Amino acid sequence: xxxxxxxxxxxxxxxxxxxxxxxxxxxxxxxxxxxxxxxxxxxxxxxxxxxxxxxxxxxxxxxxxxxxxxxxxxxxxxxxxxxxxxxxxxxxxxxxxxxxxxxxxxxxxxxxxxxxxxxxxxxxxxxxxxxxxxxxxxxxxxxxxxxxxxxxxxxxxxxxxxxxxxxxxxxxxxxxxxxxxxxxxxxxxxxxxxxxxxxxxxxxxxxxxxxxxxxxxxxxxxxxxxxxxxxxxxxxxxxxxxxxxxxxxxxxxxxxxxxxxxxxxxxxxxxxxxxxxxxxxxxxxxxxxxxxxxxxxxxxxxxxxxxxxxxxxxxxxxxxxxx
Ligand code: NAP
Numbered sequence: 001x002x003x004x005x006x007x008x009x010x011x012x013x014x015x016x017x018x019x020x021x022x023x024x025x026x027x028x029x030x031x032x033x034x035x036x037x038x039x040x041x042x043x044x045x046x047x048x049x050x051x052x053x054x055x056x057x058x059x060x061x062x063x064x065x066x067x068x069x070x071x072x073x074x075x076x077x078x079x080x081x082x083x084x085x086x087x088x089x090x091x092x093x094x095x096x097x098x099x100x101x102x103x104x105x106x107x108x109x110x111x112x113x114x115x116x117x118x119x120x121x122x123x124x125x126x127x128x129x130x131x132x133x134x135x136x137x138x139x140x141x142x143x144x145x146x147x148x149x150x151x152x153x154x155x156x157x158x159x160x161x162x163x164x165x166x167x168x169x170x171x172x173x174x175x176x177x178x179x180x181x182x183x184x185x186x187x188x189x190x191x192x193x194x195x196x197x198x199x200x201x202x203x204x205x206x207x208x209x210x211x212x213x214x215x216x217x218x219x220x221x222x223x224x225x226x227x228x229x230x231x232x233x234x235x236x237x238x239x240x241x242x243x244x245x246x247x248x249x250x251x252x253x254x255x256x257x258x259x260x261x262x263x264x265x266x267x268x269x270x271x272x273x274x275x276x277x278x279x280x281x282x283x284x285x286x287x288x289x290x291x292x293x294x295x296x297x298x299x300x301x302x303x304x305x306x307x308x309x310x311x312x313x314x315x316x317x318x319x320x321x322x323x
Contacts (some may be wrong), residue, residue, distance in 0.1 A: 006018045010162055010211060016080055016266055017046075019267060019283060020131045021050065021322060023051045025057070026224055034064070034270050037277065039068060042079075043068070043314065047078055051082065052083060058105040058106050062107050062108055064076040065108070076108075080112045083098070084116070085098055085116050085147075086098065087119075088125065091121070091147075092146045095158070099160065103159065110160060114155075114160035114163055117164045117166050118308065120311040120317055120318075121142045122137055122139060122140055137310045141277055145175060145179040165188070170201075170316040172318060189206055191213065192217040194218050194220055197305075207264070212265070214267075215260055215266070217305055217306060219236060222270065227308075241256065244288075244295070252310070253289070254279065254286075255296070304319060
């Protein structure tokens with residue numbers, strides 16, 4: 001099976017490859033690594049690439065995509081590229097300029113998917129995480145429906161093929177879906193998801209509305225200090241996952257990725273390591289039994305690694321609701 005053919009249809013008629021390459025790395029990692037890893041990922045067969053203004057690597061990721069087009073490995077239309085609207089740009093008048101800025105960094109004419117990164121608007125300005133003297137983030141009052149209308153205009157302007165959201169809870173999705181005069185539904189909701197946080201209720205809700213769930217942190221996230229509690233359990237060390245991996249003669253990472261594909265979600269995976277980038281493509285080479293899928297479902301403990309606690313007081317903080 002050619003992995004490039006593994007795609008699902010979005011509610012606007014475009015197609016998204018079910019396996020995506022995550023490009024986020026912390027600021028300590030040289031940006032040249034994003035360039036190198038994205039080229040390796042395309043060579044390995046990844047056709048879906050996920051980045052964001054927040055990752056501060058769109059220049060390098062764009063360069064990687066363009067170099068793989070120039071050397072004939074892919075055509076632009078073979079690549080599905082996602083960018084994200086950062087939360088200091090949620091005011092409607094800032095949305096299109098933010099996307100145009102991403103396109104300028106990428107040196108691309110369009111993105112395939114543009115998503116609202118997080119529902120909590122912060123004060124616009126040069127700082128991506130504006131804070132007051134007490135170190136609290138400075139909230140901006142923006143109606144998410146107004147942001148959404150500006151996202152719709154970006155699609156109409158041809159700057160993005162599809163539009164969606166990320167880290168939205170059910171209430172916030174419903175808010176958009178019930179928006180008076182809604183022109184386009186979100187095609188996806190990108191959220192943290194793995195066997196310790198399987199998001200089964202949000203997944204069922206999204207499926208019922210023809211919204212694709214795109215999952216990040218499928219391997220338990222990068223456990224970035226300051227973002228993830230360092231004492232939380234390490235997903236890939238889970239004994240059940242490890243025993244299952246042994247039985248399938250695969251790695252725990254591959255079991256965690258395959259689990260997502262069999263649930264009908266789109267899964268992102270980040271690696272900057274050539275061996276692991278290639279390994280992750282093996283997710284298409286085997287299948288988990290229904291019994292093992294149930295065992296993995298049973299590992300759920302509603303453990304969210306990335307809480308973005310700094311925004312916990314925001315009226316649109318998404319993680320206070322059950323889902
Ligand atoms: P992840 O995909 O869960 O991966 C975590 C770590 O696993 C990586 O740092 C990687 O390290 C390692 N890894 C990769 N393949 C492996 C394998 N086969 N065996 C063992 N270890 C392996 O991490 P993530 O970056 O948190 O999530 C993926 C992507 O989702 C991000 O890069 C980003 O594009 C997106 N994301 C979105 C949001 C959002 O708010 N929308 C939030 C977080 C992430 P090595 O590089 O050393 O291989």
